[in-house]
Amino acid sequence: MPLDRSLISGLALFAEMTPAEQEDILAKARSSRHPKDAVIFAQEEEAHSFFVLLAGHIRVVKTTPDGEQVIARYINEGELFGIAPAIGRTTYPASAIAAVDCVALAWPTRLWSDFASSYPSLTSNTYATVGRRLQETQQRVVEMSTEQVEQRVAHTILRLIKQAGRKTPEGIEIDFPITRQDIAEMTGTTLHTVSRLMSAWEDEGIVVGGRQKVTVSDPHRLMLIAEHRRKR
Amino acid sequence: MPLDRSLISGLALFAEMTPAEQEDILAKARSSRHPKDAVIFAQEEEAHSFFVLLAGHIRVVKTTPDGEQVIARYINEGELFGIAPAIGRTTYPASAIAAVDCVALAWPTRLWSDFASSYPSLTSNTYATVGRRLQETQQRVVEMSTEQVEQRVAHTILRLIKQAGRKTPEGIEIDFPITRQDIAEMTGTTLHTVSRLMSAWEDEGIVVGGRQKVTVSDPHRLMLIAEHRRKR
DNA sequence: CGCTGTGTTGAATGCCGTCAACGTCGGTGG
DNA sequence: CCACCGACGTTGACGGCATTCAACACAGCG
Structure with missing residues (x-):
């Protein structure tokens, strides 16, 4: 059964795309459910997919070689995650774990470059997200330092x-x-x-x-x- | 006097561009010298320009409201800096200070979107840089935590x-x-x-x-x- | 030749991590 | 149903790492 466009038409990420473009992107997506505590992807793992969270909350965790964990961030509804390809990585830099039951859309990583060239608004939104995360992370460094x-x-x-x-x-x-x-x-x-x-x-x-x-x-x-x- | 293409032809950032494209970009650039300890741009200031460092080393510093300082990173030769526009900002999130005498190229911020659409390789290189900095910063958070x-x-x-x-x-x-x-x-x-x-x-x-x-x-x-x- | 910025070192304080013990909640299975 | 168990949470005592406070040394510069 095809996914309904209403799933994403409300998201800022896709707001600047035409209905036809939204349909196109959805047609290539796979939707997935993740029960609470499920590992959606694991740190160091080959980055097979990138995701948009439709419902729920996700915890992004980095684990050190000696087993200590640091929570990098929480992902909210409507946000991109697992966008390793967009920042030039082939493996995930952290693990993503469902904090509650979650619903997400996933696309194969290899589609990223197609999307990037076909849908400029998607690209610019993605990089705005990456930029925002960079600033948040730097703010965190400042807080931890001072x-x-x-x-x-x-x-x-x-x-x-x-x-x-x-x-x-x-x-x-x-x-x-x-x-x-x-x-x-x-x-x-x-x-x-x-x-x-x-x-x-x-x-x-x-x-x-x-x-x-x-x-x-x-x-x-x-x-x-x-x-x-x-x-x- | 026009700037010579050799200034940038050796930089990875511009490696995938044709000589003509490199000339075009250079024609729009302004080169600037910054003596040691000079403030190249200041935190919170309107982001008028973005830069490439041709020679020297730059210290990027964030200052807290009560005057404490945190060094976000050092910029090396060949690196972009001050790329606020690329991450959707209109002001600089930190100050840039010449650690030694420096030479840089600067472009007006408003040219960023033109460049982004005309030179895809520049865009992807830029975002690879932003992504790398995000990962470095997160690594720093992990270190400070553990x-x-x-x-x-x-x-x-x-x-x-x-x-x-x-x-x-x-x-x-x-x-x-x-x-x-x-x-x-x-x-x-x-x-x-x-x-x-x-x-x-x-x-x-x-x-x-x-x-x-x-x-x-x-x-x-x-x-x-x-x-x-x-x-x- | 003093002044300012940089660096070193000692001593005291205190924040917060570590160790330890216990309490409580909620799910599970007998 | 209730006893059990593991995960989560609380609290006290102690100690150590790093900051704070202080004093001094030294270099470079006007």
Whole structure:
């Protein structure tokens, strides 16, 4: 059964393409479902495909030779991922793991160069994405160089609720399961320190904890902590 | 006086272009000299131009709101820099400072889109560069998350001698003036810690220090330190 | 010849990682 | 149903690495 154009017509990535072009691209796509915790592709693996995430959230993880993990980023709905070919790689530089049940579209890597020449808007959107990620990553380097752990964790949580926040009666909640360990791997610290910080924030009424869940009830005060302007 | 094609014909960036195309691009370029310590462009400034470095070394620096500095990278001869337009920015995300006397070519930003459509090889080379920088930056995040200061400094120095090393009787020397403070700003530590580490390494005969100078006499042992496999 | 930028080194402080123990939640299977 | 077990989370104690504070040495330059 052919894929319906409505799947992608709402995405900014394809917004500048004609319906016929969208159909064409869809005709070459394969859709895939990935249950929670599934490995969509693995670091170092031959980059057979590139993807667009239609639904869910994906964790992109880099693993060091001695087994330590660092979370490079989370992918949201509508975003490209696994675009190794676009940056001149033949293997994936990290692993992609479904944080929740996910639906994605996949194209064989070899189609990338065709797409790039046929659909300039796709190319420019892709490189805008790569550029944005470069800037985000550099910002992260700056934070890791200049800030203390508490500020980094606060910044990271603020970023998460900004890009994947969902309103609840108690505040804004991160829309996918996330452990203290995950947050530690995003900030370069340990789950112990994250736990301590969040316990303290919970006592102050800034966040509400929960198993694999983070809800921010007072974003403003969290921002003050992130900016290191908390009175004390 | 028109610029000579030989200026760029040897650069990988332009290797796939015809002589006529190279002439065309050069005709639109402006060449510029920048003495040591000159600010070539400043963070947040409107991105009026993009550049290719013909000779010298450039330090790319991000400054935080409260005045702390982080060195994002060094630019070598033949590399693009200031390519804000290519990643969808209108202002520069960092400042570029001449580490030594430099010669560069500059084009007005508004020409970028023309170039991008007229010279596909230039585009793909540019994005390969952006992709490479993204990967380098992510690698840096991984290092900052998982390694101790000593390993990070060792890795950084090894990277510097790899990309800008010059052989001397005493070992391999970094080809531009670099202070302890600079190394601290690349590794997220303080000049004090860098100085202590390098003094220790000098005692062990691994490096030779000097004012604004670093020479590595035993790269192999430095690599062992970087990999944290030093016997002790 | 003083001044500024750079580099070195000692001592003290403290942040946060490490080690350890325990608590809790949720799924699973007897 | 409930006992069990593994994953997740919390908390205390301790210690070490690196920053901070301080003082001094040295080079280059106007």
